[in-house]
Amino acid sequence: MVAKDDPIHLMIRRATSTCSVDEPSPRGRGARRELEVQEPSTKRVKPLSRVTSLASLIPPVKAAPLKRIGQTLQRSISFRSDCRPEIMAPRQIPPAVTKRRDSKLWSETFDLGLGHMLSSKDIKRQESIFELSQGEQDLIEDLKLAKKAYRDPMLKLSIMTEHELNQIFGTLDSLIPLHEDLLSRLREARKPDGSTDRVGHILVDWLPCLDTYNSYCSNQVAAKALLDHKKQDPRVQDFLQRCLESPFSRKLDLWSFLDVPRSRLVKYPLLLREILKHTPNAHPDQQHLEEAINMIQSIVADINTQTGESECRFYKERLLYLESGQKDLLIDSSRILSCHGELKNNRGAKLHVFLFQDVLVITRAVTQNEQLWYQLYRQPIPVRELEWEDLQDGEMRLGGSIRGAFSNHERTKNFFRVVFRSGGQLQSHSFQASDAFNKQQWLNCIRQAKEAVGCAGARRCAPPRGCLDCSMMDTTEASLGLSTERPQT
Numbered sequence: 001m002v003a004k005d006d007p008i009h010l011m012i013r014r015a016t017s018t019c020s021v022d023e024p025s026p027r028g029r030g031a032r033r034e035l036e037v038q039e040p041s042t043k044r045v046k047p048l049s050r051v052t053s054l055a056s057l058i059p060p061v062k063a064a065p066l067k068r069i070g071q072t073l074q075r076s077i078s079f080r081s082d083c084r085p086e087i088m089a090p091r092q093i094p095p096a097v098t099k100r101r102d103s104k105l106w107s108e109t110f111d112l113g114l115g116h117m118l119s120s121k122d123i124k125r126q127e128s129i130f131e132l133s134q135g136e137q138d139l140i141e142d143l144k145l146a147k148k149a150y151r152d153p154m155l156k157l158s159i160m161t162e163h164e165l166n167q168i169f170g171t172l173d174s175l176i177p178l179h180e181d182l183l184s185r186l187r188e189a190r191k192p193d194g195s196t197d198r199v200g201h202i203l204v205d206w207l208p209c210l211d212t213y214n215s216y217c218s219n220q221v222a223a224k225a226l227l228d229h230k231k232q233d234p235r236v237q238d239f240l241q242r243c244l245e246s247p248f249s250r251k252l253d254l255w256s257f258l259d260v261p262r263s264r265l266v267k268y269p270l271l272l273r274e275i276l277k278h279t280p281n282a283h284p285d286q287q288h289l290e291e292a293i294n295m296i297q298s299i300v301a302d303i304n305t306q307t308g309e310s311e312c313r314f315y316k317e318r319l320l321y322l323e324s325g326q327k328d329l330l331i332d333s334s335r336i337l338s339c340h341g342e343l344k345n346n347r348g349a350k351l352h353v354f355l356f357q358d359v360l361v362i363t364r365a366v367t368q369n370e371q372l373w374y375q376l377y378r379q380p381i382p383v384r385e386l387e388w389e390d391l392q393d394g395e396m397r398l399g400g401s402i403r404g405a406f407s408n409h410e411r412t413k414n415f416f417r418v419v420f421r422s423g424g425q426l427q428s429h430s431f432q433a434s435d436a437f438n439k440q441q442w443l444n445c446i447r448q449a450k451e452a453v454g455c456a457g458a459r460r461c462a463p464p465r466g467c468l469d470c471s472m473m474d475t476t477e478a479s480l481g482l483s484t485e486r487p488q489t
Contacts, residue, residue, distance in 0.1 A: 104134055118195075125278035129186075129196045132271050136183040139264050143176050146257040149248060159235050168227050168258070170219040174212055175261055182206050199275065200288025207295045210265070210303075217262055217303050218310035225314070227255060229371065265303065268296045312337040315354060319363065320375040328380040330359035339445040341438070343431040346415070351377055353431065355445055358383050358453060360418065362429060378429070381420045383449045390443060391415040391430070414439045418446070 105127060118126070151169050154160050160168075185202045230236045243249050276289040312335055321327055334356035342365075343353050352374055354361040360381040363374035393413045414436055419428040433439035 105130070121278050121280075125275060126195055128271070128275040128278060129199055132199070132275065133183065133186040133190075135264065135267070135271070136179050136186065139260060140176060140179050140183065142257050142260045143172060143179070145248065146172060146254070146260075147176075149243060150254055150257070154236075154239060157239075159233075159239055160230060164226065164230065167219070168223045168230075170223055171212065171216045172258070172261070175216065178209055178212055181209070198285040198288070200285045200292055203272065203292040204288050204295065207292060207299060210296075210299050213261065213265055213299075213303050214306050217265070217307045220259070220262065220307070221311045221314045223258065224255065225372065227258075232370075266300060269293060269300065272296060308337065309335050312356065315340065315374070318373050319361070320366070320368070320373045322376060326376045326379060328359060330382060331356060331361060331380060334358055338449050339441065343433060343442075346430045346432070351431070355383075355442075355449055357449065360386060360446075381418065383446075384453050385420045386446065386450065387419045388443065388446050389417040389419065390439075391417055416443060 146169070151165055151172075155162060155165055182202070185206065186196070186199065189199060189202060190196050231240065240254055244251065244253055272289060272293045276286065276293065279286050279289060315337060316331060316334070319331070336357040338355045338357060340352065340354040343351050345351060350365070352363045352365045354363065354374070360383060362377045362381075364377050366373050366375045393415075395412070395415070414433045415430055416433070416439055417428050417430045419426060421427075431442070433442060
């Protein structure tokens with residue numbers, strides 16, 4: 001209960017006296033009339049339209065409950081008057097400002113008057129060395145952000161289990177001290193005037209540490225698959241969306257941060273070549289830089305090989321066979337996955353096609369036990385027996401009855417055909433790529449796969465009469481008894 005002498009009560013009482021709702025008592029009328037006769041007021045009364053609510057008259061208070069009461073009053077209480085109160089515009093919440101990472105140049109960072117002493121080539125060399133150092137700092141910040149803003153909160157809030165987070169983030173923690181070490185060495189090599197004479201010997205000594213990337217990059221295929229699967233969980237999706245909308249994310253999703261190390265790894269050869277490009281022939285750093293470039297190229301090639309083998313194993317383990325006859329020793333012996341992705345047949349059915357080193361496997365992406373799998377759609381095709389044909393736009397028949405010339409041209413674009421012999425009968429599959437570039441990539445991969453297995457060049461084919469197009473033998477999705485889902489490529 002509020003005392004009548006309370007300041008808030010007095011302010012409300014004064015406000016209500018200007019526009020009273022209740023009929024005043026005779027005593028009150030007399031007192032007021034007597035006051036008006038004795039002291040005629042010359043003070044201008046504030047129009048009622050200027051007063052929006054009682055809450056605007058209440059002084060701010062620190063207590064949270066009173067703040068909520070004030071907000072309630074402002075929304076619900078108003079005076080009855082012939083003049084309408086002024087309507088306040090709703091409060092606009094400014095959007096969060098996205099943090100942008102500034103691009104820094106050596107010449108802008110170290111304003112030490114060296115410009116008149118260095119040639120244009122020397123300045124470019126310093127810029128390249130500084131870019132290497134600045135890139136290490138940016139990488140470290142991103143790795144720490146991934147751990148602090150994503151992994152730790154999701155573990156603390158039980159959004160994912162520790163085992164799931166370990167699978168998704170892999171050995172990310174071990175990469176942070178690795179790059180902190182390189183950054184520290186580069187900064188120690190920088191002279192007080194901001195310039196750096198030599199970095200080659202630092203890199204030759206440090207690059208072998210990148211073997212740590214083998215396990216991180218090899219885990220990325222399984223990590224991406226698990227992350228995509230966990231996004232189906234509303235709690236995970238909500239958390240990741242909130243992070244994406246926050247300024248710290250720079251509009252990048254979680255996977256962008258997890259893929260930063262791999263992107264940095266493949267950039268090292270370019271960075272070192274750029275430094276070497278601006279290094280004079282007689283410079284003592286030249287020999288070490290050439291050695292470092294050879295080292296990083298060999299390291300990247302080795303990691304690519306191991307990552308490719310890991311990816312190949314992952315997808316082989318995700319294949320589902322409808323019958324034992326579909327199993328093929330060529331699949332089991334494959335160590336390289338040349339390419340894979342979603343293609344459509346001429347009936348519009350989505351297929352996921354894998355081109356291993358020795359065999360082409362056509363599957364349907366299916367969901368089973370809340371996991372994405374790939375169910376074999378037709379018998380695997382040995383690459384050695386595979387022939388291909390690049391179909392011109394509009395040449396493909398759709399649905400087995402309508403000619404391309406009488407159908408929508410967009411539906412008959414970017415088709416190619418693969419043909420092979422099975423049981424004495426030629427069979428073919430017609431595939432539609434998403435665009436012309438994707439189609440050309442598939443044809444290039446098929447050509448290279450055939451060359452790798454010893455064929456004297458890839459042969460173009462034209463299926464003879466009676467050739468059975470397997471895409472015309474499409475079974476319905478319902479007959480498989482499994483739900484389909486668009487795969488991630």
